[in-house]
Amino acid sequence: MGKRRVALALGSNLGAREAHLDAARRAIAAGLGEPVAVSRIYETEPVGPAGQGRYLNQVVVLESDAGAEVIVERLLGIERALGRVRAQRWGPRTIDIDLLLCGEETHTGALASVPHPRLAGRAFVLAPLAEVMPDWRHPGSGVSVREMLAACDARGVEVWSGAGRAGRDGRQPDGAR
Numbered sequence: 001m002g003k004r005r006v007a008l009a010l011g012s013n014l015g016a017r018e019a020h021l022d023a024a025r026r027a028i029a030a031g032l033g034e035p036v037a038v039s040r041i042y043e044t045e046p047v048g049p050a051g052q053g054r055y056l057n058q059v060v061v062l063e064s065d066a067g068a069e070v071i072v073e074r075l076l077g078i079e080r081a082l083g084r085v086r087a088q089r090w091g092p093r094t095i096d097i098d099l100l101l102c103g104e105e106t107h108t109g110a111l112a113s114v115p116h117p118r119l120a121g122r123a124f125v126l127a128p129l130a131e132v133m134p135d136w137r138h139p140g141s142g143v144s145v146r147e148m149l150a151a152c153d154a155r156g157v158e159v160w161s162g163a164g165r166a167g168r169d170g171r172q173p174d175g176a177r
């Protein structure tokens, strides 16, 4: 199997969010390969249970000849090594690393499915993905990332202005608590 473009979505909404993304990118580079593209960081309204903080989200692209199941096994190992504890589905998390796509591979399994089943409609993933792979087409629908983003509600998804600033809601920056 030749090398394919693999896109990963990073998310954090607990604790030192930016540091969690940094640590995840380093672990991905060490365990799966050096990224060929990295999006900006977005700050996004949480989708899911109420009462959780805003997320930082980012997309990383690398090249790999590993299949979806192998990649997800490694991602779960990285999440555990970074201290991820799974409590509530879609609840707050220090770090979440999701496999979005493996080139044109279509695979549905208990551990991994590519393309990610909830890719279309998730602006918190499509906005950063559109920076790095706007023309990738969903192998099922044929719709491009750019088109999927244009078709969904992207309110509450903004490029993050970086550490050292309070958020719009006046909360202190990451780590300052």
Ligand code: PH2
Binding pocket: 010, 011, 012, 044, 045, 046, 047, 048, 055, 057, 090, 091, 096, 124
């Ligand atoms: N991840 C979820 C559920 N909800 N919302 C945002 N804004 N960003 C996420 O990464 C996210 C979410 C499940 O993994």
Ligand code: MG
Binding pocket: 011, 096, 098
């Ligand atoms: Mg997720």
Ligand code: MG
Binding pocket: 096, 097, 098
């Ligand atoms: Mg996940």
